Amino acid sequence: MAMTMAEDIDMPDVDAVKEGMHMYGDAEELDSKYPNRPHNLHKTLPFHTLFTELFNPLLDSTKKNRPPAARRRQGPSGQFNLSPHEARRIIIEKYIGKWRKEVGNDFYPAIRLMIPEKDRDRAMYGLKEKAIAKLLIKVTKINKDSEDAKSMVNWKLPGQLYKSSVSTAGDFAGRCFEVLSKRAMKTEVGDMSIAEVNATLDQLSQVGAEEQQFKIFMRFYRRMNAEELTWLIRIILRQMKIGATEKTILDIWHPDAETLFNVSSNLRRVCWELYDPKTRLDGGETSISLMQCFQPQLAAFQKQVGSFKKMVSRLKPIDDDATFWIEEKLDGERMQLHMMEDPSMPGGKRFGFWSRKAKDYAYLYGSNFDPNGDSALTRFIKDAFSPSVQNIILDGEMITWDMDTDHIVGFGTLKTAAISEKESRSDNSTGQRPLYRVFDCLYLNDKLLTPYTLRERRKALDAAVESVPRRLEIHPYIEAHSYTEIEPELRKVVANASEGLVLKNPRSMYCLNERNEDWIKVKPEYMSEFGESLDCVVIGGYFGSGHRGGAHSSFLCGLLVNKNAKPEDAEYQKCYSFFKVGGGFSREDYSAIRGRTQDKWKDWDPKRPPSCIELGGHAENRQHERPDQWIKPSDSVVLECKAASVEASDKFRMNITLRFPRFKMLRSDKRWQDSLSISEFMELKDTAEREHQEKEKEFRIEQSRRKKARITKKTLVIAGNETISTPYAGPESKLFNGLQFYVMTDQVHPEKKSKAELEALVKAHGATIVQRDSKDKNLVVVADKRLVKVSSLEKRNSNNIVKPIWIQDCIRQSKIDANAPPFLLPFEPNRHMFYLLDDDQLTFEEDVDENGDAYARDVDVNELRDILTKMPRKFEGKSFDAELIVDQLEGHGNSLSNLKSYMFSHVQAFFSASSADAEEVVNVQLAKNYIRFGGGTIVDERGKGKATHFIVPQGKDETWDGEGAALPRTVGVGWVKKCWEEGTQLDEERFQWG
Known part of the structure; x- marks a missing residue:
C-alpha cells in the first residue's frame, strides 16, 4: 500500500498541525508551559470511531461479556474465559493503540470526550x-x-x-x-x-x-x-455511562495517570506529561503541590442501615486505641485553599481556591489580602494564619452563614451570598456571607502532611491557623470512645436542620480521590427509634430516569382531611400533600405497588387538577411538587415510612413535610381509610417531640453522673433544649403566680437566651412550666423563632404567642414599682406579640398611643428617642407631597404597588353603612386601617363622588347610588384583607360582594 509523504518521512501532517493549533490556542504559550508535550502527526480520528469502536463495544461487553474484539482470546482449553473487566480493557487498549498508530501521542482530544465529566478545561454549557x-x-x-x-x-x-x-x-x-x-x-x-x-x-x-x-x-x-x-x-x-470508569481508562493510558490526575485534576497534563508508558513519575510528582488542584478524600456511604456499633468497628482501632472523631456534616461546597508567598501580591501572599470538581474560585473568594479589594473572603482573614506560615494547603467546606440568625443557611444560597459580600465595601455584621470551615491541613511550609495521621495533621492545623469568627473557622470535632455517643450528637444536628455527621478515624492517613472507611457519613435516616413510623396513602407518582425510566421511582404521599367523612361529603377521600418519598424501595416493592395500582393512574392535568388532592402553593395556583400522575386514595396503597424529623415547607399543602423520609414497607393489610389523617399526625408529632425532650433530659442527667464530683449544693434543674443548674433560694417574686408558661423556642431579640434560661426565669417569679399548649386562660405561650411547632400552632389560630421580651418588661416594671402589688403589663401588639389573634387586635391596640408609646410601661432613654424620631413633624416649613413622589416613581417604571405602604395609594374608598353585627364592625375597621396604612383614603358622604372603590359588607349585594365622573369598583371587605395578606392589589372582579 502506498504511503503518503507525511507518513514516509514521519513528519506532521500540515492539516493536523493546524487542527491542533485551533484546538489549544497559542502554540508558543503552550510550548513554554508544556515544553515536552507530544504533537500528533496526523489528523484526529473521525468522531464516529468513538462510538463504533469504543462506546458501543464497551456497552456490548457489559451486556454479553463477549465483545467482538475479544473473541479471539481463549483459554488453554479453547473456551472463551475473559472476565468483563478484561474484555473492557482489550477494547480500550485497541482504540488507544489505533490512535497512537494513526494520529500520534496526543490523546487529549479523545479522552476529554470519553470522560467529559473530568474535563476541567471546558466550561459548563448551561444546557439541561x-x-x-x-x-x-x-x-x-x-x-x-x-x-x-x-x-x-x-x-x-x-x-x-x-x-x-x-x-x-x-x-x-x-x-x-x-x-x-x-x-x-x-x-x-x-x-x-x-x-x-x-x-x-x-x-x-x-x-x-x-x-x-x-x-x-x-x-x-x-x-x-x-x-x-x-x-x-x-x-x-456529561452522562456517558459507557461501562468503563475513568480509573480504568486512565490506568490503560499510563500506569501513573490516575495518580497524576488525583494530584492535579488536569486531564491535559495527564495526557501531555504521561504520553510515554515507559516514563514513570518520581516521588515528588505523585504528591499534592501548591496551586495545583487535587482530588480530595471523600467519606464512605453507609452501605445499609446498620447499628452504630458496626460503623465504629469499621474505623480500624489500633492496639487499645478505639477513639474516633465525630464531626458535623456541613451543607456547603467542598473547597481547598492554597496559600503561598508572593511578594508581588498585597500582603505578600497569593491564594487559590478550588471546588471538588476543580472549578477555580479565586475570582470570587480572593487571591490576596488586599483589604480594599473585592474578595468575598481573603480580605477578612489576614489574622487567621500564624506569622510563621509561609505556605499552606487547607481542606474544608465553604458554607453560607446568616449573621442575623447566627446560623448556617442551605448550600443553594452560597454563590449569591459570596457575590454580595464581594461587592460590599465594608465588613457587614448583618446579612449572609461565605464562611470557610477548615477540617484538615495537608501541606505546611513546604512539607507534605498527607502521609501523617489525621490526629497529627489536626495538631499542625491548630498551630498554623487561628479562627476568624464567621469568616474562617476550624471545624470542631468531638473525641468519642463509644458508639453510644453517636446518636445524641445526631439528634442535636437534626434539631438544627443539619445534614448529619461524619465519623473519622484519627489514626488514618489522607487518601486522594478515595472513599474508604476511615471517614463514614452518618445521615439522620440511619437513626434508630427517632420519630414515628407513618402510614400514609399514596396520591401521586413521579417517573424516574436511567434504570428506573418509564416507571414511577418516587411517590407523593398525603394525609386525609377527614377520614370520617361519608361518600356524599365533599371531604370524602380528600388529601393534603405531605411528603415525597423515593428512598428505600427494592425492585420487589416497586413491583408490588405497580401490581396493586395497575391501570388506576391518571395523568396530572395542571388546568384541571383532581378535586380530591390539594398540592402546596398559593390558593390560586396550588402546583408545587406536582406529580406526573395521580391516583384516587380509594384505588391506592398505604406506605409505611420513617423520617428523621418534621420541617416547615411551603412545597406541600400541609406547610410542613418530613425530613429525610424513607420507605419501610408496603402495608397491604391496610385500606386507604386506615392511613393517617391530619389530626392523627399532629397528635403523633406532639408525642414524638415530648419523647425527644424527655430523652434529651435523661441523656444530660446520665452525662452529669459521669462527670467528676462537684460542689454539693441545692440546685434547680429545668428541662428544655439544654439543662441549666442554678442556685435555688426560693422564688424571686410572685409576679407570675397562677400562670402557666409554655416556652417553645429560645429568645433571639434583643438579646439571646436559651429556652431553659427563659423557663428558669419565669419559674423563679412564681410561674408553672408546661410542655404543650391548651385552652387554659392562664396559659402564656412564648416564642421568638418560627419553628415547625410554632407555625403549626399559628395555623390552629387558637392561642396568642408572646415574645420573650414581655417577660423581661414585666420583671423590669415590677422592680420600678417595687412598692406596688404585682402587676402584669398588657400586651403591646408590635413589641410583645409574636402572633396575635384577629379578635384581640383592637383590644391590645388600646394600650398604646398613636405613636406606639405604652400607657402602662416606663420606657428607657433609647426607646423614647426612637418614639420621638418616628413621630410626625408638625412644624416643617414645607409640606411633603407623597402622592407626587409616588406618581413620579411610577412614571419611571419603579412600581410601588407591591409595597404595603403604597399599595392603596390610588384608592379612595367609600364604605357602605356599617352593620350592627359586632364582628362585621371589627372587619370594617380593620379594612379601613389597611387602606390607610397602604396609602389610601377613606371618603365620607361629602367626598362620595370621588370614590374609586365602593366597599360593601361581606356577602352583601349592594349597588352604588352615588354620583361621579366614573362608576367606582364594588368589592367586598374581603378584598381589602386579601390584598393586605398577599402584599399586592388583587383583581377586584374576583371579590365582588364577597
Whole structure:
C-alpha cells in the first residue's frame, strides 16, 4: 500500500498541525508551559470511531461479556474465559493503540470526550435536557405540539404515551435518538473529526444566547447522523455511562495517570506529561503541590442501615486505641485553599481556591489580602494564619452563614451570598456571607502532611491557623470512645436542620480521590427509634430516569382531611400533600405497588387538577411538587415510612413535610381509610417531640453522673433544649403566680437566651412550666423563632404567642414599682406579640398611643428617642407631597404597588353603612386601617363622588347610588384583607360582594 509523504518521512501532517493549533490556542504559550508535550502527526480520528469502536463495544461487553474484539482470546482449553473487566480493557487498549498508530501521542482530544465529566478545561454549557430538547425541536423544524416534540420535552414519561419505545423513558439521549432517526439529514456517519467536535463544543460552552446555541446545533445536525448526535448529547450532558470508569481508562493510558490526575485534576497534563508508558513519575510528582488542584478524600456511604456499633468497628482501632472523631456534616461546597508567598501580591501572599470538581474560585473568594479589594473572603482573614506560615494547603467546606440568625443557611444560597459580600465595601455584621470551615491541613511550609495521621495533621492545623469568627473557622470535632455517643450528637444536628455527621478515624492517613472507611457519613435516616413510623396513602407518582425510566421511582404521599367523612361529603377521600418519598424501595416493592395500582393512574392535568388532592402553593395556583400522575386514595396503597424529623415547607399543602423520609414497607393489610389523617399526625408529632425532650433530659442527667464530683449544693434543674443548674433560694417574686408558661423556642431579640434560661426565669417569679399548649386562660405561650411547632400552632389560630421580651418588661416594671402589688403589663401588639389573634387586635391596640408609646410601661432613654424620631413633624416649613413622589416613581417604571405602604395609594374608598353585627364592625375597621396604612383614603358622604372603590359588607349585594365622573369598583371587605395578606392589589372582579 502506498504511503503518503507525511507518513514516509514521519513528519506532521500540515492539516493536523493546524487542527491542533485551533484546538489549544497559542502554540508558543503552550510550548513554554508544556515544553515536552507530544504533537500528533496526523489528523484526529473521525468522531464516529468513538462510538463504533469504543462506546458501543464497551456497552456490548457489559451486556454479553463477549465483545467482538475479544473473541479471539481463549483459554488453554479453547473456551472463551475473559472476565468483563478484561474484555473492557482489550477494547480500550485497541482504540488507544489505533490512535497512537494513526494520529500520534496526543490523546487529549479523545479522552476529554470519553470522560467529559473530568474535563476541567471546558466550561459548563448551561444546557439541561429540556433546553436541548427545545433546540432540537427548532433545528428539526417539528411542531412543538407534536407527539415527537412532547416525547423529548417529557422524556421521563413512559414511551407508550407518545408511541415511543418504553425502554427510552428516563433516557433523554435515547428518546432524542428515536426522534432524530426519523429526521436525520444524514443516514451514514458524518465526516466531523474529533478535533472539529472539540472546537465546536468549546464555542458552545462560551455562548449564552439561544440563537447562538441554535446555530451550533444546526451545524452538528447537518454533519452528523442520529447516532452521532445521540452520543454528542451524552457528552454535552456529561452522562456517558459507557461501562468503563475513568480509573480504568486512565490506568490503560499510563500506569501513573490516575495518580497524576488525583494530584492535579488536569486531564491535559495527564495526557501531555504521561504520553510515554515507559516514563514513570518520581516521588515528588505523585504528591499534592501548591496551586495545583487535587482530588480530595471523600467519606464512605453507609452501605445499609446498620447499628452504630458496626460503623465504629469499621474505623480500624489500633492496639487499645478505639477513639474516633465525630464531626458535623456541613451543607456547603467542598473547597481547598492554597496559600503561598508572593511578594508581588498585597500582603505578600497569593491564594487559590478550588471546588471538588476543580472549578477555580479565586475570582470570587480572593487571591490576596488586599483589604480594599473585592474578595468575598481573603480580605477578612489576614489574622487567621500564624506569622510563621509561609505556605499552606487547607481542606474544608465553604458554607453560607446568616449573621442575623447566627446560623448556617442551605448550600443553594452560597454563590449569591459570596457575590454580595464581594461587592460590599465594608465588613457587614448583618446579612449572609461565605464562611470557610477548615477540617484538615495537608501541606505546611513546604512539607507534605498527607502521609501523617489525621490526629497529627489536626495538631499542625491548630498551630498554623487561628479562627476568624464567621469568616474562617476550624471545624470542631468531638473525641468519642463509644458508639453510644453517636446518636445524641445526631439528634442535636437534626434539631438544627443539619445534614448529619461524619465519623473519622484519627489514626488514618489522607487518601486522594478515595472513599474508604476511615471517614463514614452518618445521615439522620440511619437513626434508630427517632420519630414515628407513618402510614400514609399514596396520591401521586413521579417517573424516574436511567434504570428506573418509564416507571414511577418516587411517590407523593398525603394525609386525609377527614377520614370520617361519608361518600356524599365533599371531604370524602380528600388529601393534603405531605411528603415525597423515593428512598428505600427494592425492585420487589416497586413491583408490588405497580401490581396493586395497575391501570388506576391518571395523568396530572395542571388546568384541571383532581378535586380530591390539594398540592402546596398559593390558593390560586396550588402546583408545587406536582406529580406526573395521580391516583384516587380509594384505588391506592398505604406506605409505611420513617423520617428523621418534621420541617416547615411551603412545597406541600400541609406547610410542613418530613425530613429525610424513607420507605419501610408496603402495608397491604391496610385500606386507604386506615392511613393517617391530619389530626392523627399532629397528635403523633406532639408525642414524638415530648419523647425527644424527655430523652434529651435523661441523656444530660446520665452525662452529669459521669462527670467528676462537684460542689454539693441545692440546685434547680429545668428541662428544655439544654439543662441549666442554678442556685435555688426560693422564688424571686410572685409576679407570675397562677400562670402557666409554655416556652417553645429560645429568645433571639434583643438579646439571646436559651429556652431553659427563659423557663428558669419565669419559674423563679412564681410561674408553672408546661410542655404543650391548651385552652387554659392562664396559659402564656412564648416564642421568638418560627419553628415547625410554632407555625403549626399559628395555623390552629387558637392561642396568642408572646415574645420573650414581655417577660423581661414585666420583671423590669415590677422592680420600678417595687412598692406596688404585682402587676402584669398588657400586651403591646408590635413589641410583645409574636402572633396575635384577629379578635384581640383592637383590644391590645388600646394600650398604646398613636405613636406606639405604652400607657402602662416606663420606657428607657433609647426607646423614647426612637418614639420621638418616628413621630410626625408638625412644624416643617414645607409640606411633603407623597402622592407626587409616588406618581413620579411610577412614571419611571419603579412600581410601588407591591409595597404595603403604597399599595392603596390610588384608592379612595367609600364604605357602605356599617352593620350592627359586632364582628362585621371589627372587619370594617380593620379594612379601613389597611387602606390607610397602604396609602389610601377613606371618603365620607361629602367626598362620595370621588370614590374609586365602593366597599360593601361581606356577602352583601349592594349597588352604588352615588354620583361621579366614573362608576367606582364594588368589592367586598374581603378584598381589602386579601390584598393586605398577599402584599399586592388583587383583581377586584374576583371579590365582588364577597
